[in-house]
Amino acid sequence: MLTELLSFRGRYKILHMTWFAFFLSFVVWFNLAPLATAIKADFGLDEGQIRTIAICNVALTVPARVIIGMLLDKYGPRLTYSLLLMYAAIPCLAFAAAQNFGQLVAARLALSIVGAGFVIGIRMTAEWFPPKEIGLAEGIYGGWGNFGSAFSAFTLVAVASFLSFFPGAFPVPDGPLLNWRLAIAGTGIIAALYGILYYFSVQDTPPGKVYQRPASARGMEVTTVRDFWFLMLMNVPLSGILMVLAWRLQKVGFLSPSAFTISILALIGLYLFQAYNCWVVNKDLLAGRKQYPAEDRYAFKQVAILELTYIVNFGSELAVVSMLPAFFEGTFGLSKALAGMLAASYAFMNLFARPGGGLISDKLGSRKMTMGILTLCMGIGYLVMSSIPSIRDSLGGGGSFMVVLAVILTMACSFFVQAGEGSTFAIVPLVKRRITGQIAGNVGAYGNVGAVAYLTLYSLLPEGDIGNSIFFQTLGIASLIVAFLCFFILKEPKGSFAEFHEGEKEVVAVHGHPSILPDDQSARIL
Incomplete structure (x- = not known):
C-alpha cells in the first residue's frame, strides 16, 4: 500500500x-x-x-x-x-x-x-x-x-x-x-x-x-433492548455539553438569564427529539416484534468505549492546542511568537502520528491491544507533562535545555494522542457496516464533548504552574481509566484483518469484470 x-x-x-x-x-x-x-x-x-x-x-x-x-x-x-x-x-x-x-x-x-x-x-x-x-x-x-x-x-x-x-x-x-x-x-x-x-x-x-x-437514518439502530437504553445514556453528554456552552455564554454576558433558560429547555427538547427518533428506528425491537440473528448483532458497548477514547485523545488534543502557547509562555517566560511556534509542534505531529497509529493497528494483529497500549502511553505522557514545572524548578529555572526538553516531551505525548486517534478510527468502520456514518458521527461528537469539558475545567483552575499541572494530571488520569476499559471491556471487531468488509464477498463473473457485492446479491448473480 x-x-x-x-x-x-x-x-x-x-x-x-x-x-x-x-x-x-x-x-x-x-x-x-x-x-x-x-x-x-x-x-x-x-x-x-x-x-x-x-x-x-x-x-x-x-x-x-x-x-x-x-x-x-x-x-x-x-x-x-x-x-x-x-x-x-x-x-x-x-x-x-x-x-x-x-x-x-x-x-x-x-x-x-x-x-x-x-x-x-x-x-x-x-x-x-x-x-x-x-x-x-x-x-x-x-x-x-x-x-x-x-x-x-x-x-x-x-x-x-x-x-x-x-x-x-x-x-x-x-x-x-x-x-x-x-x-x-x-x-x-x-x-x-x-x-x-x-x-x-x-x-x-x-x-x-x-x-x-x-432501513432508517433517523436514529442509531441497535440490536438488543439493553443496548437501546445504553444508547439513551450515552446521548446525554451530547446535549449536556451544549448546556455547559450555554452556561459559558451566559457568564460572558452574551446570553441573558431568560435566554439561558430558554436555551436549556431547547436542549432538553433536542435530547428528547433525538431519543424519539431512536425509538422510532428501534420500536419493533423494543416491542419484541423483531429479533436480530446472532451474526447481525453488534455490541453498543464497542461504540461507547470508542466514544470515550475519542474524548481522551482528540478531545484532549483540541484542549491542549488551545492552552499550549500560554503554557510555554508562562512556564518559561517566552515571547508570544516563540511560544506559539513551539506549541505548533503538537499539531505538526498529526502528519505522522495519526497514520502511524493506524499502521500500528494494521500490523500489530490486535486493534484492541493497539488502542489500549496507545491510550495507556498517552496517559503516562500527560502525567509526565504535568511534572514539567517541577522538573524546571529542580534544574534551576527555564533555560534553553529545559525548553528543548519540554518540547521533546510534548511531541512524544502528542504522538501517542494522535496515534490513538488513528487507532480509534481503525476500529469505527468495523463495528457495524451499514451505520458506520452514525457511529463515526457519535464518536467524533464525543471528541468535541471532551474538548469543551477540558477547556471549561481549565478556565476554572488557578493560573500558573498549579493550574497547568492539575490540567495535565486530569488528562492523564482520564486516559489511564479509558485504557483500562480498552484492555478489559473492548472486544476485537470481527474480521479486523479480513480481505472484505462485513457482508461482502468477491464475485468474478459480473459481465467479465471483478466486482464486490453483498453476500445476498452475489448468490443470485452466481
Missing part, C-alpha cells in the same frame, strides 16, 4: 481527494484564531467577546457531527461532503461581511457546522479500503486532513498581509496591515469550488459494489 500511495489512481485517488476535502474543511473551521487579533482590534471587542466568538466556533459541531453521520448513511459521502464544502462559503462570506458583534456570533455559529466534515471521509475511506488496510488509510485521511488547522495558523496571517493591497485592510496595533475579511472569505470560496470538483471526481463505492444503507 505504501508504494501505491504515491499514485493518483483508483482508491488512492479517492483517498487523496477525500483527505484534502477534510483538510479544507479544517482550514475553514480554524480560520478565526490566526486573525483573532485583527478582528478584535477592528471591532473594538473585549477579551470576553472574542472568547465568545471562539466558543461559537465549536458550539454546533457536536450536534452537526451526529446529524451529518445520519445524512451520510442515507445519501452517501460524495453528495454529503460536496454539499458541506459548498455550504462553507456561506458562513465565511457572512463572517467576512459582518458589521457588528452579533453578526460575527451568528456567522460563527453557522460556520461551526463545517467542523463536522471529518465524519464523512471515514465512511468514504472505509468503502474503498479492506479491513486489513483500514487503519493506515483512515490514519492518512485523519492525520493529513487534520493538518488543515496548523496550515491555517501558519499561513492565514501571511495571506491576509498579502491581500492588504486590496480595499478592506485593517492596521493591527503594533502589527502588520491585514485584510482579514478577504482572507476568511477566500477560504470559504476555495472550499466551495473544491466541493464542486469533489462531486464530479469521486464515487461512493468501487464499481459493482452496493452502498449499504440502514
